[in-house]
Amino acid sequence: MRLGVVFVSLGLIFGGFFALMGGAYALGGVVEDFGRTHGVSGLASLTNILILMLMIVMVFATLLTLAERKWSAFMQDRVGPNRARFPGLPNASLAGIPHIVTDVFKMLTKEAFRPKNASKVLFALGPMLAFAPVFALFAVVPAGPTLKIFDHPVMMVSTNLDFGLLYLFAIASLAVYGTSLAGWASNNKFALLGGVRASSQMISYEVALGLSLVGMMIAFSTVKLAGPDGMSEMQMQYLWSTRVGSFDLGLPAWGIFIQPLGFLLFFAAAFAETKRAPFDSPEGESEIVGYFLEYSGMQFGMFMIAEFVEVVVLGGVIVAIFFGGWSLPFGNEWLMNLAVMKQYPILLGAIYGTVFWGKTLLLVYLQMVIRWTMPRFRYDQIQKLGWQILLPVGLANLFVSGALILWDPSLRALALFGFFVIGVFAFLTLTPPKQVRQEQEAADDHHGGHGHAAPAPHDDHAALPASTH
Amino acid sequence: MSSHSHHDPLEKRELVEADIRERTYVPEILKGIALTTKHFLRNLFGERDPNPDVVDRKGLATITTVNYPEEKVDYPPGYRGLHRLVPREDGKPRCVACYMCATICPAQCIYIEAGEYGGDDEHAESRVIEKYPKQFVIDELRCIVCGLCVDACPKDAIRMDTYTHVPSEYNRQGFVYDIPKLLKGPAVSHPSDPWYKRGSSAPPDHVHKEAHTRITAGGAALAKRPPLVEVVKFAKP
Incomplete structure (x- = not known):
């Protein structure tokens, strides 16, 4: 029963992605066709903004407000919110899904309070400046391949910039204005301190953020994200490959394989940019109140929804840079050459779009689960992690990767190094820490020494040679 | 750890040096994620058991909540209730x-x-x-x-x-x-x-x-x- 509900829900989610992406391609083809008859091209960008950003990302982020509460509840063995219901239905009948509606309604109907001496314009500008750049980040992330729909090429990206990654860095660093303005304009010392914490954290981690992607830029010799010559699509190429009939099998040049350290650094730095736990000392909702202390109602809602949009966008960006974008790990060639796919390119686009959003969903889950696993970093730990760990490791990764790419431009050496790094982390994860090992050994010794005439003190006991028993 | 600890009480209080797994964060975080995800999946796919008796609990879910107004726990024998x-x-x-x-x-x-x-x-x-x-x-x-x-x-x-x-x-x-x-x-x-x-x-x-x-x-x-x-x-x- 419950299993059925879960699978039906998953089916609805992926079916939704599938339908929306198919619709995005069809709509793109239609407007391209319309534009071509009027002498303009690239009108599909507008429909992509509409569907990719306004519909998928925004709805995704809105659903996440509830998902975070329910998921965290499951992780902590709780039931989570389940009281909201529609009139006429029994309590808890819809598993709390109407909480999305009630949350929005609550935000909208609350008073938008402004402190007496707060700067009127800047106070209102804060949440907008925090929201807008985060949202705009998604513009360069490709959510599907470029396909010929109704004889016109349709790109599944809002804007195909040559400087995609640089745009990413530039816009991401704009978000700091929103937080520091919010902190300053509130005319509140605690908010100001929160804003200062936020800006120092975001600026510190921007260094590591930029550095962590340089390895990928060198590997593919581009800063472009979308398009056939973009980083996202170039990850489809195989490092090692074989064929089973017409099915192509192999290891793709995904960023996670050739730059695992770069991925970890980027993930950590971008996590700090989103200001979510464990990097949420700028907010510290319950105790060290943060920069949006004075905001209420929908103005606070803007900060909150910006955070969730950032989670989705960050998931999409990481998928595009490190997880092969919309492509499958293998079998891409086989899928693209299928007769039915050649006949109905919209179907192919919908499949690849679903793959992209599925990967994004996984990374969104990863961010959520980290937020509910890790305790918050102290302020000094944040700065130490950023400057003393991420930055040197990023530099080292950059030099090693650069040398390996120079030595072997086919990226295979880089991938072997990547597997070495992954193997080291896997080994460390699967073996117990030194302290645990020592305790186990001590316990074993203690067990062996059972029945000894005069029990020695614990410290000495562990040192007794086994032959004395 | 060392035999010096008998002479110098302060030495016992020194911090145990963190293992490489803790200092690099990643392995420990991965273990934490595995644990949290295990609970998430068990509670996502498992049916919540409203039985308050801990030893009788069966099934996947680890949620122990009893949804109070709809589900009520019997009071234990000898409970001093309303007169x-x-x-x-x-x-x-x-x-x-x-x-x-x-x-x-x-x-x-x-x-x-x-x-x-x-x-x-x-x-x-x-x-x-x-x-x-x-x-x-x-x-x-x-x-x-x-x-x-x-x-x-x-x-x-x-x-x-x-x-x-x-x-x-x-x-x-x-x-x-x-x-x-x-x-x-x-x-x-x-x-x-x-x-x-x-x-x-x-x-x-x-x-x-x-x-x-x-x-x-x-x-x-x-x-x-x-x-x-x-x-x-x-x-x-």
């Missing part, structure tokens, strides 16, 4: 207005007004007892649920075996319970009851319920279990 005035077989309270409970009550929440049976009124069969409560009022807001009134009662007339707590009310007056609100539950009689001692009547032909009804009556949880006290059968005189 009740125990009725006789004829529906009148067993209480003889002796004031024992009101006297012992540390919270002074019991108010009794005694009435006296007249020599020739219509309560002829009740004449063996002289007093009855005209008013018997418990202020449940004052009650500290100590159960001393139950122990003090010589007539087994007040019990706390309803296995419910005091329901909420909108005003304080609602918590003041009088006889109509208090008089409920199964009737109880004992062979020693004075109204059986009249010359005209014989002791009732039923088991002596005193010992076991005290513990089990009203306890739904106990219905499934074997009786805690063996039922003693009284031989007919």
Whole structure:
């Protein structure tokens, strides 16, 4: 029963992605066709903004407000919110899904309070400046391949910039204005301190953020994200490959394989940019109140929804840079050459779009689960992690990767190094820490020494040679 | 760790140097994620078991919540719940207005007004007892649920075996319970009851319920279990 509900829900989610992406391609083809008859091209960008950003990302982020509460509840063995219901239905009948509606309604109907001496314009500008750049980040992330729909090429990206990654860095660093303005304009010392914490954290981690992607830029010799010559699509190429009939099998040049350290650094730095736990000392909702202390109602809602949009966008960006974008790990060639796919390119686009959003969903889950696993970093730990760990490791990764790419431009050496790094982390994860090992050994010794005439003190006991028993 | 620790007490307090797994964060975070995800998946796919009994729990889900207003946990045996005035077989309270409970009550929440049976009124069969409560009022807001009134009662007339707590009310007056609100539950009689001692009547032909009804009556949880006290059968005189 419950299993059925879960699978039906998953089916609805992926079916939704599938339908929306198919619709995005069809709509793109239609407007391209319309534009071509009027002498303009690239009108599909507008429909992509509409569907990719306004519909998928925004709805995704809105659903996440509830998902975070329910998921965290499951992780902590709780039931989570389940009281909201529609009139006429029994309590808890819809598993709390109407909480999305009630949350929005609550935000909208609350008073938008402004402190007496707060700067009127800047106070209102804060949440907008925090929201807008985060949202705009998604513009360069490709959510599907470029396909010929109704004889016109349709790109599944809002804007195909040559400087995609640089745009990413530039816009991401704009978000700091929103937080520091919010902190300053509130005319509140605690908010100001929160804003200062936020800006120092975001600026510190921007260094590591930029550095962590340089390895990928060198590997593919581009800063472009979308398009056939973009980083996202170039990850489809195989490092090692074989064929089973017409099915192509192999290891793709995904960023996670050739730059695992770069991925970890980027993930950590971008996590700090989103200001979510464990990097949420700028907010510290319950105790060290943060920069949006004075905001209420929908103005606070803007900060909150910006955070969730950032989670989705960050998931999409990481998928595009490190997880092969919309492509499958293998079998891409086989899928693209299928007769039915050649006949109905919209179907192919919908499949690849679903793959992209599925990967994004996984990374969104990863961010959520980290937020509910890790305790918050102290302020000094944040700065130490950023400057003393991420930055040197990023530099080292950059030099090693650069040398390996120079030595072997086919990226295979880089991938072997990547597997070495992954193997080291896997080994460390699967073996117990030194302290645990020592305790186990001590316990074993203690067990062996059972029945000894005069029990020695614990410290000495562990040192007794086994032959004395 | 080292043998120096015996000489220098301060050395014991030095921090254990963090393992490489902790200093690089990643392995420990991965372990944490694995743990959290395990709980997430178990609770996502598993059906929540509303059974409050921890040892009887089965199934995937690790959620232990009982959705209170819809699902209720039976109170444990011996739970001191809301008072009740125990009725006789004829529906009148067993209480003889002796004031024992009101006297012992540390919270002074019991108010009794005694009435006296007249020599020739219509309560002829009740004449063996002289007093009855005209008013018997418990202020449940004052009650500290100590159960001393139950122990003090010589007539087994007040019990706390309803296995419910005091329901909420909108005003304080609602918590003041009088006889109509208090008089409920199964009737109880004992062979020693004075109204059986009249010359005209014989002791009732039923088991002596005193010992076991005290513990089990009203306890739904106990219905499934074997009786805690063996039922003693009284031989007919």
